Amino acid sequence: MTLKTALAKVLSYRTALLFCISCLTSSSISAKPLLIASDIWCPYVCEGQTGYVTELTQRAFAEMDQPVHFISVPFNRALKEVQQSHIDAILAITPEHVSQYNLFTDDIIIGYASKDFYTTSGFAWKFSKLDDLDTVQVGIIRGYDYGEKLNEKIAHSNRFYFATGNQPLSMNLKRLIKGRFHIMIGNKIVIEDTAKKMQIDDKIKYAGSFGKPLPLYVGFSQTNTQAAKMFANGLQKLKQTGEFQQILDKYNIKQTDDTPL
Numbered sequence: 001m002t003l004k005t006a007l008a009k010v011l012s013y014r015t016a017l018l019f020c021i022s023c024l025t026s027s028s029i030s031a032k033p034l035l036i037a038s039d040i041w042c043p044y045v046c047e048g049q050t051g052y053v054t055e056l057t058q059r060a061f062a063e064m065d066q067p068v069h070f071i072s073v074p075f076n077r078a079l080k081e082v083q084q085s086h087i088d089a090i091l092a093i094t095p096e097h098v099s100q101y102n103l104f105t106d107d108i109i110i111g112y113a114s115k116d117f118y119t120t121s122g123f124a125w126k127f128s129k130l131d132d133l134d135t136v137q138v139g140i141i142r143g144y145d146y147g148e149k150l151n152e153k154i155a156h157s158n159r160f161y162f163a164t165g166n167q168p169l170s171m172n173l174k175r176l177i178k179g180r181f182h183i184m185i186g187n188k189i190v191i192e193d194t195a196k197k198m199q200i201d202d203k204i205k206y207a208g209s210f211g212k213p214l215p216l217y218v219g220f221s222q223t224n225t226q227a228a229k230m231f232a233n234g235l236q237k238l239k240q241t242g243e244f245q246q247i248l249d250k251y252n253i254k255q256t257d258d259t260p261l
Contacts, residue, residue: 033067034227036218037078038091040167043193043251044111044216045091047072052251053091053110057218059243060234066227072166076143085221089228093219094145103219106228108235111253112213115146116188119207123182127208137181139163139172146185147211169194177203189253 036057038045045051049058049070061068070091073081081087083101090103094113098105117127125136130153140146140154142162154160161181163171172184173195184191188206195201220228238244248254 033069034061034088034224035071036068036089036091037071037073037081037087039075039078039165040072041092041169041187041190042197043253044187044190052247052253053216053218055247055250056110056235056238056244057089057091057231059238059247060231063234063237064230066230066234074143074164074166075141075168076164079143082219082221085223087221088224089218089220089231091218092216094214094216096145096148096151096214098217098219101219102222104222104225104228105217105219106225106232108217108228108232109215110218110235111216113187113216114189114213115150115185115210116191117183117185117207117209118176118191118204119183120176120179121203121205125182125207127183127210130210133157133159133183136183137161139175139181139184141168141172141186145214147214150185150210170198173198173200173204183207 038054040047042051044053046054054070058068058070071087075090078087078090079093079097079101082090082103090097092111092113093103093105097103119125125132127133130149133153134157136159138160140160140162142164145151146154161175163169163175165171169186169190172186173191175181176184177200188209191204192201195204218228218231220231235244238247
């Protein structure tokens with residue numbers, strides 16, 4: 001064998017070896033789970049990695065062969081962790097969160113959140129205008145977006161009481177029943193689902209709504225926009241197969257002409 005032939009074989013072997021190493025490295029990167037956070041906000045995000053937004057997210061990434069891992073953390077903290085790229089994404093955020101924390105969504109709406117008022121069954125109060133909140137104490141959740149006008153009201157009043165933690169809605173329902181405040185604001189679907197599970201749905205009542213529902217997104221860090229593109233593609237596949245609608249039906253999530261998903 002000539003020296004020239006021997007060198008050619010060595011170079012060919014090294015090229016093949018480097019290609020294999022590159023393939024293994026690429027495979028290990030793609031197999032690394034995305035870390036996705038939220039607080040408990042059932043039926044959107046429930047315990048045990050369930051909830052319709054959780055399932056849509058998991059299944060969308062599964063369609064793209066991308067594993068994910070969900071963690072439950074206080075919502076306000078999750079927003080900051082995604083902003084700093086310590087975690088990859090956060091579930092169920094509004095346009096205000098996207099803007100304030102410089103997140104990326106690819107404009108994929110995964111639901112809507114209404115702004116609904118609840119009180120105890122024996123308290124005679126109905127919401128009709130923002131000034132109605134000047135005579136009551138109100139429970140809300142730190143970090144949540146209630147829309148521009150309500151956010152402004154909250155910022156300039158001492159009548160609002162904040163809940164935090166992994167399950168702030170449950171905390172506010174308990175406080176409402178105990179009389180810590182008169183009213184609580186939240187999403188009707190979430191409040192009624194949570195109250196039913198807590199077996200206190202007969203102790204609260206709906207007292208009105210304010211404004212239009214806010215669109216909800218899965219928010220990604222600016223360093224992980226590629227994951228957002230994967231999510232959008234995976235979600236489109238779920239819609240094409242009908243699984244998207246099946247997941248909505250499973251959690252009794254209704255679509256209307258005003259809130260198409």
